[in-house]
Amino acid sequence: MRTLSLVGPGTADLLDPLAARLDGRVATVRRDDGIPTGTETGEDAADTDYRLGDDGAWTAAGTDDSFDDVLDRLAPDYDYALVTGFSRLRLPTVVVGDEAVPGDEIRRAADASDLSLDDLVDAVETAEPHVTLEALVDEAKASEYADRSGAIATFTGRVRAKDDADDERTEVLEFEKYEGVAADRMARIERELEAREGVFDVRMHHRVGVVADGEDIVFVVVLAGHRTEAFRTVEDGINRLKDEVPIFKKETTEADEFWVHERSQ
C-alpha cells in the first residue's frame, strides 16, 4: 500500500481530489479530535461496533485504535492510504507551514495552495510503500497454485532492544539500501526459492529508514505444499537476504551510534 500524509492547514481539503486521481482502492484517514470517548458503542458496551450491509457497505466506531494500528489494518486491502493530521516514522509526509513531523518529509510549502495535485500524485507513486506481514500473506494466498498449498511459513525480523539483560537498550536502527540492486537481488532469491519442488510463492520485504525498538524490520512469506519445505525455505530466505542483499544498518543505543558491520567483523 502506498501512503502519503499531509500535515498542516488546508491539507484536509486535498484528500478527495488526490484520491480521485489514483487508480486502485484508496482509503483516507483524517484526524478528528472531536470524537467523544465511548462514541456509538457506549461506555459499557463493546469496544468496537461494526455495522455491515448486504452489499458490503459498512461503518465502524470504536474506542481504542492508534494511528499505527489503522495503517497496518488498511495495508492488505488498499492500494493507497491518504492521511491528514498524522505523521509517523518513515511515513512520507507533505507539510504545510513550519510544523516538525516524525515522518519522511518529502515536500514543505508555505501554503496549501502552493501544492499541485500532479506533484502529490507523483509523490505518492514514488514513495516507499507501507508493507505489512498480513499484506504479503494475502498476496501469497492469491497465487495461482493456492489450491495445492497446505502451508504458509513466515519470518518477521524486529528491532531487539537487548541481546542480554544487562545490555544498553537499542533505541533505533536505521537502514539504508542500494536501490535497484537490492530489489534485483531479493527478486532473484524469491525466484530461486520458488523453483524448489513444492514451493509456490515467496515474498520478502525489508523496511528502510528509521525503525524503532520493538518495530518490525523484515518479512519473509513462503506458500508451500507442506510444512517441511515451507519451514526450510523461510529459513533459507531470511539467511540469503541477510547475506546477499545490499542493505546497511546503523544502530543507535542509549549511549552510542555505530554501523553494525563495523562491530561484527
Next chain:
Amino acid sequence: MNWKLFADLAEATGESEPEVDAADAATVGEALDALLDAHPALAARVLDDDGDLRGHINLLRNGRDIREGEGLATPVDEDDELALFPPVSGG
C-alpha cells in the same frame, strides 16, 4: 562513471554519489584510483597494506560483483554505475 557509496564509506567521503573525473579510466581499477585520489580518507577503509581491495569490501559494476568478472581489470564505460560498499547487514 557514476560512483555510489554506502554506509561508513559514504560518511568518510562526505557524500554518497561523489563526482569523480575518471572519463579516461579503462578499467574498474583506474576508476577506483581516481575516486581514492579525490577522496583519500576512503583509501584506508577499502584498500589493504598491499593496495588490494579489502576482502570484505564489495565493488559492483552495474549491479554485478567485479570478483565474478575480471576484478579490478574489469573494463568500464563512461556511463557505468560503480558501487562500493562494506559487508551487508540487513535484517
